[in-house]
Amino acid sequence: MHHLLWPVCALALLTAACDDNGGSSSKVRITTSSSDNDGKGVLKVVDTLQCPQTQGVLTRKGSAQADGATCTYSGPRGAEVMLHLVPLNGRSSQEALKAFEDRLAGDLPQALAEVRAAEARNQAEAARADADAARADAEVARAEAEAARAEAHGGHGSTAQVTAPGVHIETQDEKATVRLPGMRIDADGDRANIRIGGLTIRADDKSSQVNVRSNDEAVSIDAHDGAARIRTSAPGQSVRATFLMTTNGADAETGWRMVGYEARGPVGGPIVVATVRTKDRNENRVMDAAKALVTLNVGD
Structure with a gap:
């Protein structure tokens, strides 16, 4: 029953991209997890970095800088890690980290251009999806009002409908509408828009594009066939943030395939x-x- 595929695929996007043909190409896989930061330790205030000679697969290059604010490591296949001690001096952590993100993203100029173009398309798609969702909600209300009078579809009909208190599922050809407590899914052909609590997922299977947003901006993922950009930040009174940008092939200008940062410290x-x-x-x-170096300095 192909008309029931999208709701299943839409839910599966939380852990893996759907592949109608079972192939392995053009897939984007995303895994999510959550933790309670109340169990985290208090992050330390430090005035100089600890820079061990080795950490995991990393080896320090030369001596730590005399000011105790930076040290540099090398890793497998030419990998580079730099550890920075960054005073905020009245700035927010977001402002300080934005400067790092801009510099790192600049090392993958082709991927950055692709992600920005995909972001612009997603913003336009988001506006269209919101309008479609409003229309779908109106259709749900109409369907629920008519559910008592509707006759069951038999034979080879292309429409299926399930209606119960707080539940509405309707599929028709390539379209599907799902309304459950705390969840809504609107799918149309290759596209799906999913809202689960404060999490919004928009996916386009045709272009292998997935965009994930949380209402509190703790998670932001823009992924498509050529590149991906991921930002995460943990709630609480401390700074815990991650940024990653990857590309399928080495950047023609810089040779890098993945850049990012791990950041922690007192607010x-x-x-x-x-x-x-x-x-x-x-x-x-x-x-x-790199994360272990950060933990060594300020804690977990």
């Missing part, structure tokens, strides 16, 4: 930021070692 600063540049977009060992 008033200073914060410790580990910037990462690698030529392998799946080099998790480098990112893990």
Whole structure:
């Protein structure tokens, strides 16, 4: 029953992109998890960095800087990690981290251009999706009012409908509308718009594009066939933030395939930021070692 595929695929996007043909190309996989920061320790205020000679797969290059504010590490396949101690001096952490993000994204200019173009398309799609959702809600109300009088579709009909208190599911050819408590899904052909609590997911299977947003801006993901940009920030009174940008192929200008940072510190600063540049977009060992350096300095 192909008309029931999109609601299942839409839910599956929380952990993996749907592939109607079972193929392995042009997929975007996203896994999400959440944790309670109340269990996290208090982050330390530091005035100089701890820069061990080695950390995981990283080896420090030369001596730590005399001012104790930066140190540089090298990793597998030419990976580079720089550890920074960043005073805020009255700035917000968002302002300080935006400067790091801009510099890192500049090292993947082609991916940045692709992500920005996809972001512009997504904004236009979001406006259209909101209008479609309003129309769908009106249709749901109409369908619920007529549900008592509607006759069941039999044979090979292309429409299916389920209506119960707080529940409405309707599929027709390539379209599907799902309304459950705290959840809404609107799908039309290759596109799906999903809202679960404060999380909004917009997906276009045809272009392998996925956009994820949370209402509190704690998660932001823009992913498509050529590049991905991910931002996360944890709630609470401390700074805990991650930024990643990846591209399928090495950038023609810089040779990098993944850039990003891990940042933590007290809300008033200073914060410790580990910037990462690698030529392998799946080099998790480098990112893990960078996070360990940050933890060594300010805690978890």
